[in-house]
Amino acid sequence: MLEIFTLFADWLVYDLLGLSAATKLGDALHFFVEDTTKIFALLVVMIYLIALLRASMNIESVRAWLVGKNRILGYFMGAGFGAVTPFCSCSSIPLFLGFTSAGIPVGITMSFLLTSPLINEVAIVLLGSLLGWKFTLIYVGVGIGVGVLGGLFLDLIRAEKMLQPFAAKAYAEAKQADVKAEVRRLNMAERHQFAKDELIDIFSRVWKWVIVGVGLGAALHGFVPEGWFEQHLGQGQWWSVPAAVLLGIPLYSNATGVIPVMESLITKGLPVGTTLAFCMSTVAASFPEFILLKQVMQWKLLVILFCLLLFAFTLVGWIFNGIGLLFLAT
C-alpha cells in the first residue's frame, strides 16, 4: 500500500522534473518527496484514529488513576500514561504541581514527564515508517525504561526534599481524597470533533518539523557518502556515544524533526546505539524545558536530573551499540 508514495515520487522527480536517479540531487529529492508524502498521509490517519480512541481520556483521569498506587506499579503506569497522553510541554509545570499536590510521588510524576516527549503517536508513525517496527519497539521499550528507572531513582534519592518550598509544601499537605475525575461518556459526534481538533492542532505544529527533518535527512542521504559515519564515528570509538548525547542537548527539537534524520544517520552507518542516544537526548533533555522546571525544583535536583538523563542515554547508546547490529540485521 505504501508503494504509492514511491510511485508518486518516481513520477514527480524522474518523469515530471526529469531528474535522473543517479544524480545526487535526484536521489535526495526523491527521498524527500517519498518520505514527506508518506509521513503526512500516515500522520493524518494515525492522529485522527488515536484521538478518536482517547477522546474521553484527560489528564485529570490519569491523575485519579495514579493516586495512591503501589510505587513500582506507579512508575510503569506513569511512564505508560506518559506515552499515550499527549500534552504540550508548556503544561508540564501545572501538571507537575497538579500531580504533586495530589500526593503522587515526584518519581512517578517524573516517569510521566520523561516518557511523554519521547513517545507519542507522531514519533511512532515516523519510526515505524522510516526505521521499521523492530526499531520502533526497541525505541518504545527504551523510552518507557528510562521513564520507569528515572522515576525510581528520583524517589530513592528523595527528590521531594529538593523541590521549591511551595511545591514541597503542596506535596506534604496533599489530600488524596479530593481528586476525583469525572469521566464523561462521549458520543460519536463529540469524538469526531475532538479528533478533528487534535488533528489540526498536532498537524499544524509538526508539519514544518517533518519538512525540516526529512530535508536534513535527504541532504545526508544524497550527499554524505555511504559508510562515512562508520569510518569516522564507528563502533570502536566509545566516546562517540557521550559525544552524541552532548551534541543533542543544545539541538533542541522534538521527535518529529529528529527521527527522519536518524534514518539517514543509520543508513550511512552511524551505529544504532549512538543514533538512539543522540535522538533521545535531543528530544528529552532540553534547556528550555529545564528552565521551566526551575519554577518547581531547586537547582540541586535539576542538576541531578540532567546528569541522570545524560547517563541514561549514554548507557542506552552503549548497550545498543553492543547488541544493536545483531538485533537489526534485516
Place this chain on the structure above:
Amino acid sequence: MKTIKVLGSGCTKCQKTAEMISRIAAESAIEVSVIKVTDPAVMMEYGVMSTPAVVVDEQLMHSGSIPHRADVEAWLVKA
C-alpha cells in the same frame, strides 16, 4: 464587568486564547478585563493541570486548549 483570567506559562496558545477572548468581547461590545496569569502556584490553586485555562469570574471554565469561539461567546453572555 467580567474578569477573565487566562492561565498559562506564556506559550503561544495561551496568548492566542487571551487575544481571542479580548477580540470577541470587543466585537460584541462587552466590557471585560482579560488578565494573563503565569504564576504556577496560582494555577495549582485553581486545580489547573493543562494550559491554557480560562477562569471567568473566579470559576474555572476550560482547560487544555484554545477554546472554541462558541464557548467564549457563551461565557461572555452568561450573566
